[in-house]
Amino acid sequence: MSQAAALVFILIVASCITAPLYAEHVAGTGPNDEHVTKKIEQDGEQVDVVAPDGKPIGPTWGKEYFMGADNLGRDVMVRILYGGRNSLLVGLSAAVITLVLSILAGLLAGYFRGGVDRMISGLFDVMWSFPVLLFGIALGTALAIGGLNFWFIHLESGSIWIPTIVIGVVYVPYLGRTLRGQVLSLREKEFVEAAVAQGMGSPRIMFSEILPNLASTLLVFSTLIVANNILLETALSYLGAGIRPPEPSWGNLIADGADRIVTAPHLTLAPGLATVLTVLALNLFGDGLRDALNPRAKVRLR
Amino acid sequence: MARFIVRRIVHMLLVLWAISVLVFLIFNVVPGGGTEGQVLRIAGRNANEVTREQVKKDYGFDQPMYVQYYEMMKKTLNGELISYSDQRNVRDEIVKGIPATASLVIGAGIIWLTVGVLFGVLSALYAGKFVDRFLTGLAMIGISMPVFWLGLVALYYLTYKIELFPPGGYVPLKEDPVDWAYHLMLPWMVLSVLFIGFYSRLLRTNVLDVENEDYVRTARAKGLSERQTLSRHTLRNAMIPIITLFGLDFGATFGGGAILTESIFGLQGVGQYTAESIGALDVPPIMGVVLYGAFFIVLLNTIVDILYAYLDPRIRLEA
Numbered sequence: 056m057s058q059a060a061a062l063v064f065i066l067i068v069a070s071c072i073t074a075p076l077y078a079e080h081v082a083g084t085g086p087n088d089e090h091v092t093k094k095i096e097q098d099g100e101q102v103d104v105v106a107p108d109g110k111p112i113g114p115t116w117g118k119e120y121f122m123g124a125d126n127l128g129r130d131v132m133v134r135i136l137y138g139g140r141n142s143l144l145v146g147l148s149a150a151v152i153t154l155v156l157s158i159l160a161g162l163l164a165g166y167f168r169g170g171v172d173r174m175i176s177g178l179f180d181v182m183w184s185f186p187v188l189l190f191g192i193a194l195g196t197a198l199a200i201g202g203l204n205f206w207f208i209h210l211e212s213g214s215i216w217i218p219t220i221v222i223g224v225v226y227v228p229y230l231g232r233t234l235r236g237q238v239l240s241l242r243e244k245e246f247v248e249a250a251v252a253q254g255m256g257s258p259r260i261m262f263s264e265i266l267p268n269l270a271s272t273l274l275v276f277s278t279l280i281v282a283n284n285i286l287l288e289t290a291l292s293y294l295g296a297g298i299r300p301p302e303p304s305w306g307n308l309i310a311d312g313a314d315r316i317v318t319a320p321h322l323t324l325a326p327g328l329a330t331v332l333t334v335l336a337l338n339l340f341g342d343g344l345r346d347a348l349n350p351r352a353k354v355r356l357r
Numbered sequence: 358m359a360r361f362i363v364r365r366i367v368h369m370l371l372v373l374w375a376i377s378v379l380v381f382l383i384f385n386v387v388p389g390g391g392t393e394g395q396v397l398r399i400a401g402r403n404a405n406e407v408t409r410e411q412v413k414k415d416y417g418f419d420q421p422m423y424v425q426y427y428e429m430m431k432k433t434l435n436g437e438l439i440s441y442s443d444q445r446n447v448r449d450e451i452v453k454g455i456p457a458t459a460s461l462v463i464g465a466g467i468i469w470l471t472v473g474v475l476f477g478v479l480s481a482l483y484a485g486k487f488v489d490r491f492l493t494g495l496a497m498i499g500i501s502m503p504v505f506w507l508g509l510v511a512l513y514y515l516t517y518k519i520e521l522f523p524p525g526g527y528v529p530l531k532e533d534p535v536d537w538a539y540h541l542m543l544p545w546m547v548l549s550v551l552f553i554g555f556y557s558r559l560l561r562t563n564v565l566d567v568e569n570e571d572y573v574r575t576a577r578a579k580g581l582s583e584r585q586t587l588s589r590h591t592l593r594n595a596m597i598p599i600i601t602l603f604g605l606d607f608g609a610t611f612g613g614g615a616i617l618t619e620s621i622f623g624l625q626g627v628g629q630y631t632a633e634s635i636g637a638l639d640v641p642p643i644m645g646v647v648l649y650g651a652f653f654i655v656l657l658n659t660i661v662d663i664l665y666a667y668l669d670p671r672i673r674l675e676a
Binding site for chain 1: 620658
């Protein structure tokens with residue numbers, strides 16, 4: 056089951072990566088190309104892509120407009136594939152940010168204990184008490200308006216990296232707390248004592264002695280974090296605090312479709328199903344991974 | 358124990374204070390969200406220099422940052438916080454939204470706890486059988502759906518295609534209890550799905566874990582029926598983490614976590630107020646709402662901690 060899930064996820068990623076090929080050779084249109092006045096042939100008849108009353112064509116299941124068109128005559132399937140590139144990119148890069156930050160925080164807090172631990176744990180407590188979605192929207196909206204100029208990071212407003220960073224930061228306490236707990240107990244093990252006795256420095260003990268022991272936790276968490284990131288991206292974009300239109304993403308596509316759900320339900324259903332399929336595949340894969348690596352571990356993200 | 362409680366409460370206040378500082382910073386130091394941006398939003402894009410200076414002075418933006426923070430917090434605590442965009446009192450708006458949010462969250466909470474526990478126990482009892490696979494599959498799908506998408510699809514099929522439910526809106530309980538429940542039915546279900554997925558999966562694992570404990574074997578050996586063993590020994594222990602989670606999730610949804618469900622179904626609760634204020638980048642309501650939400654989360658966190666310390670003396674010594 057989990058192999059099949061992994062395969063499905065890889066297929067989704069592959070088809071999103073090859074989206075330009077599909078756009079050029081199959082659909083024959085780009086993700087933002089509008090065809091309001093175009094007509095296509097369906098069952099031997101010429102049909103408007105966008106009817107005079109503004110109602111877009113539904114799924115044709117053919118080469119062009121496989122998943123139908125939106126109100127501007129854009130090909131929904133092409134937009135889903137391109138949107139998937141953004142959603143997956145955000146999901147994966149945000150997971151990398153979460154992993155790096157929580158590994159650093161967890162190692163520092165668990166290894167040095169004392170003041171460092173109190174500071175990091177205190178920060179986690181504060182972030183933990185923010186409602187995730189509220190924190191994400193607050194940060195996302197503030198940054199989306201003005202861009203980000205912090206230290207060495209300079210981002211234009213509307214950059215895809217803003218939601219990525221927001222999502223990446225939001226989940227740090229969830230993983231960071233777990234890692235800190237594990238480091239605290241690993242630190243008391245004999246192999247750390249041996250490393251200290253050999254004269255290894257703290258960074259080396261943390262990264263080459265303790266870190267490898269966290270591998271299974273990290274592996275299991277990372278698939279689930281990517282899954283949750285994709286869900287959070289859709290929610291943020293839906294509320295206008297994520298990826299900015301016209302740049303497509305699964306969240307944006309669902310939000311676009313929401314206003315027209317009565318006349319053109321395919322605009323909402325199709326990107327939503329793409330999201331559910333991807334997240335489900337990741338969750339199933341993560342579940343299998345967890346059972347294989349550590350059957351008793353209990354992992355949960357909100 | 359008293360010492361522990363005092364310490365937890367001090368900690369709770371510290372966290373709330375830190376959150377207020379963080380929110381203030383996010384919306385004041387960040388470019389565009391900062392003073393200039395706020396002045397522009399209040400005075401309007403086309404305001405001339407004089408008006409802008411006047412706004413700056415009237416709203417206290419010419420004061421140093423810490424004074425601005427102090428003023429804002431003073432107003433927040435006195436309930437005098439006023440929205441910049443529509444001049445309405447923030448506390449009144451939040452209080453106005455509480456009945457809808459409370460109705461949504463309490464109803465959904467009851468549903469997700471009962472159904473989640475029921476599904477979890479059934480899965481564990483029939484582990485590996487068809488019932489288990491079916492319920493686990495459902496739970497997986499449940500946690501893989503964006504909540505607002507589920508809400509949209511449910512609205513489309515259940516209120517537009519088949520006119521089974523009303524298309525959103527909130528009817529106060531006092532006005533018409535039947536209509537109240539009728540309007541909340543769909544939001545309750547949509548909000549519960551995700552949590553049912555989480556709880557049933559977690560409970561299934563816990564029940565299977567506890568089943569292997571010696572005291573469960575003892576209970577069976579001394580002749581208790583399966584039913585008695587389950588209710589008195591297995592479930593009682595397997596439910597502990599579920600109750601903790603329920604406390605936290607309930608606090609989080611009550612504190613604004615139901616933004617999406619509220620907006621989709623137009624419930625006019627605190628969540629929808631939040632979404633609107635954030636959309637308008639209206640700092641005072643955001644401050645009020647975030648602190649309100651954080652208060653519930655921190656409060657329930659603290660209650661859970663204290664309950665745990667009460668049940669397990671080791672925690673008291675540790676903290």
